[in-house]
Amino acid sequence: MSAPMKNTLLFAFVAGLIVLTGFMQSWNSALLIMNMGLISAIMAIGVNLQWGFAGLFNVGVMGFVALGGLAVVLVSTDLRPEAWAAGGWGIILALLLGAATVVAAVLVSQRVPKGAARTLAMLAVLIGGFFLYRAVFDPNVSAVEAINPAAAGNIGGLGLPVLLAWPAGALLAAGAAWLIGKTALGLRSDYLAIATLGIAEIIIAVLKNEDWLARGVKNVIGLPRPVPYEIDLQGDAGFVERAAGMGLDPVTASTLYVKVGYSVLFLIVLLILLWMAQMALKSPWGRMMRAIRDNEVAAEAMGKDVTRRHLQVFVLGSAICGIAGAMMTTLDGQLTPGSYQPLRFTFLVWVMVIVGGSGNNFGAVLGAMLIWFLWVQVEPIGLWVMQLITSGMAEDSALRLHLIDSAAHMRLLTMGVILLLVLRFSPRGLIPEK
Amino acid sequence: MSDSDNPYQDGRGNKDRSITNTHGVGTMTPAHRKSGATSRVEGGPFLIGDTMTGGYGKGPDILHECTVAVDPGEIAVIVGPNGAGKSTAMKAIFGMLDVRSGSVRLDGEDITQLSPQDRVTKGMGFVPQTSNIFTSMTVEENLEMGAFIRRDDITGTMEQVYELFPILKEKRHQPAGELSGGQRQQVAVGRALMTQPKVLMLDEPTAGVSPIVMDELFDRIIEVSRTGLPILMVEQNARQALEIADKGYVLVQGRNAYTGTGKELLADPEVRKSFLGG
Amino acid sequence: MIVVEDVHKHFGGFHAVDGASLEIAKGSITGLIGPNGAGKTTLFNVIAGVLEPTSGRVTMDGEDITGLPPHELFHKGLLRTFQIAHEFSSMSCRENLMMVPGAQSGESLWNTWFGRKRIANEERALAAKADEVLEFLTISHLADHKAGQVSGGQKKLLELGRTMMVDAKIVFLDEVGAGVNRTLLNTIGDAIIRLNEERGYTFVVIEHDMDFIGRLCDPVICMAEGKVLAEGTLEEIKANEQVIEAYLGTGLKNKDQLEAGA
Amino acid sequence: GSHSKEVKIGIILGFTGPIESLTPSMADGAELAMKEVTDSGMLLDGASVTPVRADSTCIDAGAATAAAERLITSDGVSGIVGADCSGVTGAILSNVAVPNGVVMISPSATSPALSDAEDNGLFFRTAPSDARQGAVITEILMDQDIKEVAVTYTNNDYGKGLADSFQQAFEAAGGTVTISAAHEDGKADYSAEVGALASAGGDRLVVAGYVDQGGSGIVRAALDSGAFDTFHFPDGMVSEKLLENFGTEIDGSSGAHPSPSEELSNAYAELVDGAFDSTSPFTPESYDAAALIMLAMQAAGSMDSGDYKDKVMEVANAPGEQIGVGELAKGLEILKNGGDIDYVGATGVELIGPGEAAGNYREIAYEGGDDTTAGYR
Amino acid sequence: MDFLNALVALSNFVLIPGIAYGSQLALGALGVTLIYGILRFSNFAHGDTMAFGAMIAVLVTWWFQAMGIGLGPLPTALLALPFAILGCVALLLVTDRLVYRFYREQKAKPVILVIVSMGVMFIMNGLVRFIIGPDDQRFADGERFIISARDFKQMTGLDEGLTIKTTQGITVIVAVIAVVLLFWFLNKTRTGKSMRAYSDNEDLALLSGINPERVVMYTWLIVAALATTAGVLYGLDKSFKPFVYFQLLLPIFASAIVGGLGSPLGAIAGGFIIAFSEVTITYAWKKVLQYMGAEPSGLVQLLSTDYKFAVSFVILLIVLLFRPTGLFRGKSV
Ligand SMILES: Nc1ncnc2c1ncn2[C@@H]1O[C@H](COP(=O)(O)OP(=O)(O)OP(=O)(O)O)[C@@H](O)[C@H]1O
Numbered sequence A: 001m002s003a004p005m006k007n008t009l010l011f012a013f014v015a016g017l018i019v020l021t022g023f024m025q026s027w028n029s030a031l032l033i034m035n036m037g038l039i040s041a042i043m044a045i046g047v048n049l050q051w052g053f054a055g056l057f058n059v060g061v062m063g064f065v066a067l068g069g070l071a072v073v074l075v076s077t078d079l080r081p082e083a084w085a086a087g088g089w090g091i092i093l094a095l096l097l098g099a100a101t102v103v104a105a106v107l108v109s110q111r112v113p114k115g116a117a118r119t120l121a122m123l124a125v126l127i128g129g130f131f132l133y134r135a136v137f138d139p140n141v142s143a144v145e146a147i148n149p150a151a152a153g154n155i156g157g158l159g160l161p162v163l164l165a166w167p168a169g170a171l172l173a174a175g176a177a178w179l180i181g182k183t184a185l186g187l188r189s190d191y192l193a194i195a196t197l198g199i200a201e202i203i204i205a206v207l208k209n210e211d212w213l214a215r216g217v218k219n220v221i222g223l224p225r226p227v228p229y230e231i232d233l234q235g236d237a238g239f240v241e242r243a244a245g246m247g248l249d250p251v252t253a254s255t256l257y258v259k260v261g262y263s264v265l266f267l268i269v270l271l272i273l274l275w276m277a278q279m280a281l282k283s284p285w286g287r288m289m290r291a292i293r294d295n296e297v298a299a300e301a302m303g304k305d306v307t308r309r310h311l312q313v314f315v316l317g318s319a320i321c322g323i324a325g326a327m328m329t330t331l332d333g334q335l336t337p338g339s340y341q342p343l344r345f346t347f348l349v350w351v352m353v354i355v356g357g358s359g360n361n362f363g364a365v366l367g368a369m370l371i372w373f374l375w376v377q378v379e380p381i382g383l384w385v386m387q388l389i390t391s392g393m394a395e396d397s398a399l400r401l402h403l404i405d406s407a408a409h410m411r412l413l414t415m416g417v418i419l420l421l422v423l424r425f426s427p428r429g430l431i432p433e434k
Numbered sequence B: 001m002s003d004s005d006n007p008y009q010d011g012r013g014n015k016d017r018s019i020t021n022t023h024g025v026g027t028m029t030p031a032h033r034k035s036g037a038t039s040r041v042e043g044g045p046f047l048i049g050d051t052m053t054g055g056y057g058k059g060p061d062i063l064h065e066c067t068v069a070v071d072p073g074e075i076a077v078i079v080g081p082n083g084a085g086k087s088t089a090m091k092a093i094f095g096m097l098d099v100r101s102g103s104v105r106l107d108g109e110d111i112t113q114l115s116p117q118d119r120v121t122k123g124m125g126f127v128p129q130t131s132n133i134f135t136s137m138t139v140e141e142n143l144e145m146g147a148f149i150r151r152d153d154i155t156g157t158m159e160q161v162y163e164l165f166p167i168l169k170e171k172r173h174q175p176a177g178e179l180s181g182g183q184r185q186q187v188a189v190g191r192a193l194m195t196q197p198k199v200l201m202l203d204e205p206t207a208g209v210s211p212i213v214m215d216e217l218f219d220r221i222i223e224v225s226r227t228g229l230p231i232l233m234v235e236q237n238a239r240q241a242l243e244i245a246d247k248g249y250v251l252v253q254g255r256n257a258y259t260g261t262g263k264e265l266l267a268d269p270e271v272r273k274s275f276l277g278g
Numbered sequence C: 001m002i003v004v005e006d007v008h009k010h011f012g013g014f015h016a017v018d019g020a021s022l023e024i025a026k027g028s029i030t031g032l033i034g035p036n037g038a039g040k041t042t043l044f045n046v047i048a049g050v051l052e053p054t055s056g057r058v059t060m061d062g063e064d065i066t067g068l069p070p071h072e073l074f075h076k077g078l079l080r081t082f083q084i085a086h087e088f089s090s091m092s093c094r095e096n097l098m099m100v101p102g103a104q105s106g107e108s109l110w111n112t113w114f115g116r117k118r119i120a121n122e123e124r125a126l127a128a129k130a131d132e133v134l135e136f137l138t139i140s141h142l143a144d145h146k147a148g149q150v151s152g153g154q155k156k157l158l159e160l161g162r163t164m165m166v167d168a169k170i171v172f173l174d175e176v177g178a179g180v181n182r183t184l185l186n187t188i189g190d191a192i193i194r195l196n197e198e199r200g201y202t203f204v205v206i207e208h209d210m211d212f213i214g215r216l217c218d219p220v221i222c223m224a225e226g227k228v229l230a231e232g233t234l235e236e237i238k239a240n241e242q243v244i245e246a247y248l249g250t251g252l253k254n255k256d257q258l259e260a261g262a
Numbered sequence D: 001g002s003h004s005k006e007v008k009i010g011i012i013l014g015f016t017g018p019i020e021s022l023t024p025s026m027a028d029g030a031e032l033a034m035k036e037v038t039d040s041g042m043l044l045d046g047a048s049v050t051p052v053r054a055d056s057t058c059i060d061a062g063a064a065t066a067a068a069e070r071l072i073t074s075d076g077v078s079g080i081v082g083a084d085c086s087g088v089t090g091a092i093l094s095n096v097a098v099p100n101g102v103v104m105i106s107p108s109a110t111s112p113a114l115s116d117a118e119d120n121g122l123f124f125r126t127a128p129s130d131a132r133q134g135a136v137i138t139e140i141l142m143d144q145d146i147k148e149v150a151v152t153y154t155n156n157d158y159g160k161g162l163a164d165s166f167q168q169a170f171e172a173a174g175g176t177v178t179i180s181a182a183h184e185d186g187k188a189d190y191s192a193e194v195g196a197l198a199s200a201g202g203d204r205l206v207v208a209g210y211v212d213q214g215g216s217g218i219v220r221a222a223l224d225s226g227a228f229d230t231f232h233f234p235d236g237m238v239s240e241k242l243l244e245n246f247g248t249e250i251d252g253s254s255g256a257h258p259s260p261s262e263e264l265s266n267a268y269a270e271l272v273d274g275a276f277d278s279t280s281p282f283t284p285e286s287y288d289a290a291a292l293i294m295l296a297m298q299a300a301g302s303m304d305s306g307d308y309k310d311k312v313m314e315v316a317n318a319p320g321e322q323i324g325v326g327e328l329a330k331g332l333e334i335l336k337n338g339g340d341i342d343y344v345g346a347t348g349v350e351l352i353g354p355g356e357a358a359g360n361y362r363e364i365a366y367e368g369g370d371d372t373t374a375g376y377r
Numbered sequence E: 001m002d003f004l005n006a007l008v009a010l011s012n013f014v015l016i017p018g019i020a021y022g023s024q025l026a027l028g029a030l031g032v033t034l035i036y037g038i039l040r041f042s043n044f045a046h047g048d049t050m051a052f053g054a055m056i057a058v059l060v061t062w063w064f065q066a067m068g069i070g071l072g073p074l075p076t077a078l079l080a081l082p083f084a085i086l087g088c089v090a091l092l093l094v095t096d097r098l099v100y101r102f103y104r105e106q107k108a109k110p111v112i113l114v115i116v117s118m119g120v121m122f123i124m125n126g127l128v129r130f131i132i133g134p135d136d137q138r139f140a141d142g143e144r145f146i147i148s149a150r151d152f153k154q155m156t157g158l159d160e161g162l163t164i165k166t167t168q169g170i171t172v173i174v175a176v177i178a179v180v181l182l183f184w185f186l187n188k189t190r191t192g193k194s195m196r197a198y199s200d201n202e203d204l205a206l207l208s209g210i211n212p213e214r215v216v217m218y219t220w221l222i223v224a225a226l227a228t229t230a231g232v233l234y235g236l237d238k239s240f241k242p243f244v245y246f247q248l249l250l251p252i253f254a255s256a257i258v259g260g261l262g263s264p265l266g267a268i269a270g271g272f273i274i275a276f277s278e279v280t281i282t283y284a285w286k287k288v289l290q291y292m293g294a295e296p297s298g299l300v301q302l303l304s305t306d307y308k309f310a311v312s313f314v315i316l317l318i319v320l321l322f323r324p325t326g327l328f329r330g331k332s333v
C-alpha cells in the first residue's frame, strides 16, 4: 500500500471512530471528543515541533498549557478597578523590582571580576532585592486579596473578547519558554527535560497560590465564550423554528450548534498552524533544522547558531501549547489550576506525538485525535470488558467487584500498552516522518 | 548509515544530559548471543577466517569469501582502502557479525557459532581501533578487566604486562583516561594480553598516534609476537606495518585482492600504487 | 592572517595549552604537528571557538576573535573540518552542501510563510552551486545519495566541499589523514592544493603523516606540552633535535633483531 | 417485581485521580439509595433505577465533560449525582448539564463560587458551603475557650475556601489564626509544612484536608514531632479511617461534620450494614443527593429534569413529614399520595439559597480512641 | 537553656525530618542514577517501581500480621522486605525481558528508552492500582518512637521536645548500610567492577568477556532492591499511596541531577540537598528567634511553604550553572 493511501486510511479510521461514537452514543459526545481532539492535536503539533523537528525533550507541556489558560482569565474577564486601586499597581511595581534584582545580579556577575568580591556583591544584591520585593509585594497582595475573596479577590482581566486570549496565551507561554530555554539550553550541557519538568510544577504552584492573579485554587468560573449560550439559543424562537425544520428538538439542536461552532473555530486554528508548520518544514529552515538534528557540532561549524535555533523552536512549540491551553480553558469556560496534572497534560501529549509519528505534523494530528478518543472511550469500553469477563462470577464475588472497580484504572494501562506496542512495531509512529 | 535506517536509533539529535547518557554506548552487536555448537577440524592455520561472507544485521554482504589467517609467531597484517571491510573482517572473526557462509576456526576447532564472550574464553584477544580502554577505571583495574574471564591468580600475568610496558606500572593507580595517547594504546594491548590470549587481534593500533609512539608500539608488538603469540592486525600505516609483517592481506570491497608476505606486497608495484600511496 | 598570542587553556589544574604563540600567513598551508597530547586539537578548538581560552588572544586580520562561537567565526570566513567526518547523515550530499551558506532568506521563518518566491529563486542558485562543487570533487554521481551512506573518504571530500560553498578565508583541517587510505589521502591533498592555488584559501593542517605534511605544508609548526617547540620548513623541523626527541623518534629498535631472528 | 420503566441516574465521581480513594464509597452511598428505591417499587409507578457511573477524574475538565456528555446524550440519564471536585463540577454544569437541562446534585463540591454559577435552577448540593462550616468551627473552638489556632488546608477550592471562611469567622469572633498554610495532597513530605506550623504555634491545629490524603500526613507528622497534640477536624477528615489511623493519639481533639442527629447517622450506618465504609467522607451526602433526585421525580411525577428541578427544594425542606435515611419508600408513598415531605436523610438535608445544604453539624469530641457526639449545631 | 530549646526545636523540625527525607530521596536517587549510569537512560518508571515494591511489602506484611509473625519493636515490614525485593526483581526482570531488551538489541538511542520507560510508567501505574487499589494503606507496626517528644521533655526538662521515630532511625541506618554495601560492591567485587566497566565502555566490556546481559540483570537486581527499600521505608515513615510515588519522581530526579547523574555519591548528596532545601528555606524562624531573645512580629519565613519545591528546583539550576555535570561531576558509576 502506498504511503498516502495508508495515511488517508488511518485518518478515515479515526474519523470513522468518531462517527461511530455519533451513532452508538450521541452526536454531542462525538463532537465533544472531536473538539478536545482538535485541541490536543494543536498541543501535539507544538510538542512535535520541539521533539520531532529539533529533538528537544519538553516534559513541561502542562505548564505552558496552564499559562494559556491564565491568559484567558487575564484577557477576557472583567476589569476590577477597585483591585487596581487597592494594590494592583503595587504588585506590578514589586514584580518590576524583582525583575530588576535579577537583572542587577546578572550584571554584577558579568561585570565584576571573579572572586569573593563578586560572590559577596551578588549575594548582597539578591538578598537586598528580595527583601525590598517582599516589602512592596506582600501588603499589596493582601490588599487585593481582601476584596470579596469568596467571589473575587484578584486583579481581574482586561475585559477583551475571549478570542484575543488565544494569541495572548501564545505570548505568555512564549515568554516563559524563552526564559526557560535561555537558562536550560544556555547551560553548558542541555538540561531541558528536568528544567521543563520543574518549571511546569512551579507555574502550577504560582497559579495555585497567587490568588491575586487568577484566584488560585478558588478557580475562575463562567469565563466568556466565543459562541452563543445554549440557553439563549433555546430561548430564541427563530432558532427553535429552524431546528424544528431540521427535525431536531431545541436542546439537541442548541448543544450541537454550539459544539459545531467550537469545532469550526478550532479547525481554523489547527489548519493555520498545520500550514505554517508544513511550510517551515519544507523550506531551507526545515533543512537547517534537520542538519542541526543530524549533527549539532557540524551545523555549528557551518555557521548555524544552534542554541538560538533550539531556543526559537522551543519558544514556538511552547507558544502553540499556550494557544491550545487558552482554547481549552475557553472550551471549559473556567480556569481550575488544580486540574493541571502531568500525567494528563504532559505525558499524554507525548503519547499522542509518539504514536502519531514524531517529526510528522500529520502524524501528530492523527495521534492526538486517536489517543484522545481512546482516553475518553477506554473507560466505558474497559467497564464493558470487565463486565464481560466477570459475567460468569457470582453477583457479590470479591474478585468480580474488584475487577469492576479497577476498570477505571485500565485507562493508564491501555495508554502504556499502546505506547509500547507502537514503539515496538512501528517505532516511527503511525505516520512516519517522510 | 545505520543511523538513519534503524528507526530505533533515531534519537532526533536529542542530547539532553538530564535524561540520556551517551557515555560508552556500545555499537557492537554480537551475531550469536548464545553460543551454538563447535566442532573439531584437523589441520589448517591456528586462526583462520575461512572464505567468510556476511554483513551487518539484515544488510547486504560486506565480506565476500574473504580469508585471513595467522599462525603462532607470526604477524599478519590486513591493509586496504577505507570501507574495504578490514574492520568488518576482524569483527566477523570475533563473532560480531553474522557469517553467512564460511567459517572461523581456532586451534583446530570450528567456532563460527560461538558468542563473543565464549571466543574470549577460547583465547582470543581483541583491541579495537578506538575507545579501547576503560577511561574511568585505573590502569590496574583495566588490566583486571582484561582478565575478567579468568578465575585463576592473575598477579603473574600482570607482572609480565608491567614488564613489557614499564610505564604502566608507574601509573597503575591513575585513571586510564588521564594517560597520553601512546600510553593508552599500551594499556589497551596490556588489557588484551591479560586474558593470556592464544591470539591477539589489533584494529589500527597506531591510528592518530605520533611517529615516536607508533615506533614504540610496533616495537612492543614485535616483542609480544616473539613470545610466540600470533598477531592479526589491521593497519593504515601500511608501509611500516608491512615491513614487520610475516603475512599481508590486501582487501578490496570485502574480497582478498592480494596476499603474500609483507615484503612481497611491498615490492608489488600494483599494490604500492593503489594502496600504499605510490 | 591569524595571530595567536600567548594562549593558555587549562582543564582544572592541567595546562593543555600553555602559552602558545604563533602566526599563520595568508595563503599558506601551515602544518601543525606534535606528540599526542601536545595540545594541538585543544589549540585548534580555542581558535575555532569551541573552547574559550583561559587567557590569551586570537586575532584574525587584526580583529580580535577570541572566544567567538563557531557560527560567528564561520561568517567571518573561518571554517573547519573534523577529524571524524561530521556529515549530515540523513540528508543527501547536495543538501549537505546547500545548507552551508549563511544568510539564506529561507532560514527565517517569516520568509517560509510569506517570502516563498524569493526562497525558490535562491534555492535554484544554491543547487546549481552545489552541483558545481560536487563536480570539482569528482563525486557528482553521489548528489542524491544520503551522506550517511557514502564511504569514509567520500565523506571527507564532502567536508572539504562544504568549505567551497562559501568564500572561506581560512580552513582548519584536523587529522584528515588518520584512518584514511593513503591513495585517497593523495586525492584529498590534491584538492587542498587546488583550493589553495585557485581560490586562495589559507589552510592549517594537523597531521601525523610526515609524507603528507611534506607534500603540502610550507611552514610547519611543532608543538609539545602546550607550547610551540619549533617552526620552519619541514626539513628544518626534521633536523631539530628536540622535535626528534619529542615526536619523530629514530625508528624501530627491534626491527633488526626481528630480521635477525627470523 | 416487574418494573414498568427504567430511570437512569448518572454518578460522576473521580474514580481515578487525586480523590480516587474516596469516590468508591461515595458511589456506593448513592447506589444504596437507588437500590432502596428500586426495591420499594414505589417510584413513578414501579420504575427501576439504574445507576450509571462515569469518571470525572476530579481534575480533568475535558475528560469529565466528555463523560457527562456521554451519560446525558448517550445513556440518557435523567439526573446526575456529582460531580465531586468543584472544578470539574463547574465545567460539567456549564457545558453539559445546563445546555441539556439536566439536574445535577453534588455531594461534595463546596466552593462558594458555585453558588453564583449560572445554573438555570438545575444545580444543588447536599454538602454545605464552606461559609457555614467556618462559623460552626469557630463556635466549637470558642466554646472550648481556644483563642489561638494554626490552620492547614489542602490546596484546592475545598480546603482554601474552608480555611478562608473559617479564618474570617474566627478572627471576627476575636480569635487569632497564627498561620494558614496550604499543603498539597499526594506530596512526598510534609516536614516543611509542619515545621512552619509548629513555629507559628497555637492551641490547636485545624486540618482542612482529606483524611486519606495530605490531611492525615500532616496530622501524623504534627503528632510525631510533638508540634500539636490536639486538632480540629472538619468534614473531610471525620471518618472511621481517622480513628483507625490515630486511635487515642488524637484524644482531646474536636471535630464536626454535617449530620442532623445521632439517630440519623446511626440509621445510615445500620442501613449500610458494613457493605462499605459508611463513615468515609461525603458518602451520606451522596446517598442524600441520589435520594433527592428520586424524591423530586416522584413529586413532579416525571423523570424529566425540566419538570422536577423545581421540586428538589420542596422535598428537601419543610413543611411536610420528616423522612430519614432508609425511609425512602415512605417518602415516595407520601408524595405519590400528593402529600408533602421534608427530606432529612443521612445528613439532615436542608437546602437554602441557591440550593445548598444549610448544614446541621454534629460536634465530635475524640476521647479514648473513639469519637463521641458532643452535640449538634 | 533557651539556647538549648532553640537548638532542639531546630533539630526536631528541620534536622531530623531533613535527614530522614534526605535518606529516602537518596535511596530513590541511587536507583535512578544506577540505571542512568549503566543502562544509560533516565527511568521515568522508577517512582512506580518503588510503588510496586512497597505494595508487595504491604501485602506480605499484612499476611505476616495475620499470621501473628512480627519483629517485636521493629516494624514487620522489615521482615517482608526480602520478599518484596524478590517480587520487585521479578517484575523488573520480566519488564526487561519483554520491553527493554529488545531495544538494547536494536542499539536504540537512550532517549528512545526514556520514552519507552514512560510507557512502562503508565502500565506499572495501572498495575499497582489494579492490584491494591488507589487508597492509602497502613502497614506500619511495632514501636513508633525511639524518643518521643513527651519523653524527651520529661527527661530533659526543656520546653521543646525532640522526636526520633523508629522509622526515621531505620531509614537512616538502612540507607547507610545500602550505600556502604553498594560502594563495596561496585569498587571491590568482580561483578561490581564489571558493571563499572560496562558503564564505561560497553563494547570493550563485551570484548573482555563480560556478558552484557548479566550486567543488565545485576543492575535490575540492585535497582529493585534499592527501589523497594526506598519505597518501603518511605511508606513506613509516611504512608503507602500509589499516587504519591509518582509524585516522588521529580524530587528524586532533582536529587540525582544535583549530585551528578551517574554518580552514587552524588545521588546521596543530592538527596540531602533537595530535602534540606525544602525544609530549611521555607522554615519559619519565629520560634527559634523567640528562644534567642528576639520578638519577631511575623513568622520570619523566607518563602511560604507553597514554594518549597520551587526552591529545590532553583538550587538545582544554580548548581548546574556552576557545575554543569552536577556536584560530583556525574561521571558514570
Ligand atoms: N555497524 C555497521 N552496520 C552496517 N554497515 C556497516 C557497519 N560498520 C561498517 N559498515 C559498512 O561496512 C563497510 C566496511 O566497513 P569497515 O569498517 O569494515 O571498513 P574498513 O576497511 O575497516 O575501513 P577503515 O579503513 O575506514 O576503517 C563499509 O561500507 C561500512 O559502511
Ligand SMILES: Nc1ncnc2c1ncn2[C@@H]1O[C@H](COP(=O)(O)OP(=O)(O)OP(=O)(O)O)[C@@H](O)[C@H]1O
Pocket (backbone or CB within 6 Å): B178, B179, B180, B181, B208, C011, C014, C015, C016, C034, C035, C036, C037, C038, C039, C040, C041, C042, C043
Ligand atoms: N576536556 C578536557 N578535559 C581535560 N583534559 C583535556 C580535555 N581535552 C584535552 N585534554 C588534555 O589536554 C591534553 C592536550 O590534548 P589535545 O587533544 O589538544 O592533544 P593533541 O595535541 O591534539 O593530541 P593528539 O595528537 O593525540 O590528537 C591531553 O593531555 C588531553 O588529555
Ligand SMILES: [Mg+2]
Pocket (backbone or CB within 6 Å): B086, B087, B088, B129
Ligand atoms: Mg576500520
Ligand SMILES: [Mg+2]
Pocket (backbone or CB within 6 Å): C040, C041, C042
Ligand atoms: Mg588531536
